[in-house]
Amino acid sequence: MKVRVKMFAVLRERGGIPELDLELPEGATVAAAMEEAGKRIGAIVDLLPRTAAAVNMFYVKPTVLLQDGDELALIPPVSGG
Amino acid sequence: MEQNGDRVELRDDPLDIAAAIEFASDPKGGAVAVFLGTTRAEIDSRGRELVALDYEAYREMAEAQMRRLADEARKSWKILRLALLHRVGRVNVKEPSVLVAVSTPHRADAFAACKFLIDQLKAEATIWKKEVWADGSSTWVDGHGG
Numbered sequence: 001m002k003v004r005v006k007m008f009a010v011l012r013e014r015g016g017i018p019e020l021d022l023e024l025p026e027g028a029t030v031a032a033a034m035e036e037a038g039k040r041i042g043a044i045v046d047l048l049p050r051t052a053a054a055v056n057m058f059y060v061k062p063t064v065l066l067q068d069g070d071e072l073a074l075i076p077p078v079s080g081g
Numbered sequence: 082m083e084q085n086g087d088r089v090e091l092r093d094d095p096l097d098i099a100a101a102i103e104f105a106s107d108p109k110g111g112a113v114a115v116f117l118g119t120t121r122a123e124i125d126s127r128g129r130e131l132v133a134l135d136y137e138a139y140r141e142m143a144e145a146q147m148r149r150l151a152d153e154a155r156k157s158w159k160i161l162r163l164a165l166l167h168r169v170g171r172v173n174v175k176e177p178s179v180l181v182a183v184s185t186p187h188r189a190d191a192f193a194a195c196k197f198l199i200d201q202l203k204a205e206a207t208i209w210k211k212e213v214w215a216d217g218s219s220t221w222v223d224g225h226g227g
Contacts, residue, residue, distance in 0.1 A: 006139070008137060008138075008139050008207065008209060009137050009209035009211070009221055010209075010221040010223075012137075013221075054139075054142060054207070057139075057141060057142040057145055059205075073139055073142065073207070075139070075207055076209065076221070076223075077223055078203075078204075078205065078206060078207060078208060078209060079208070079209050079210045079221075079222040079223070080136070080138070080143070080167060080178075080179065080202060080203055080206045080207075080208025080209070080210065081118045081167075081178070081179050081199065081202060081203035081208075
């Protein structure tokens, strides 16, 4: 299945790209997708332990299962305001 | 955009404070509480001066979050009109990056709703700021720096 990964702020800048598409096995979790993104973009690996995730614009836990076509956002600590 | 009569949006241009207060004002209101978050001048440990903050957002999610916060506030307090605006892009020292304006019949609800909205926005909304220093360098703010 295909999942689109979006990256923001320090992750986007470090990785050098705002998004990438991952091909993942059925039943892959958010955590697995994040690990795969880290393999593809080595420059973000050390940031991932402090990165939250949102699927289709809602925060989710790393154990959540992804589905084909999902949009997974990698969210560094927010600092609005 | 406006939903339930609320004005909730991310903006690329300077926030129009007077227009937002006018929007939030209501004939049935006895109070309009307004909060502005502004870029604070700083000097870091190396003596560099901060000149601005650059804001980035996951726009679609941040606006959806802000609309949900507005809906939550409406469930908790008797709100007449509500504006919740946040900047994207460069915000110079002293300029506002976020504006909350809430009108209610009585002031206690206006203060409470205003505080709820800014506190929750800062904790949840997918918005990030980068400090821009006088020497041209910049650093992402890591956490809820304010």
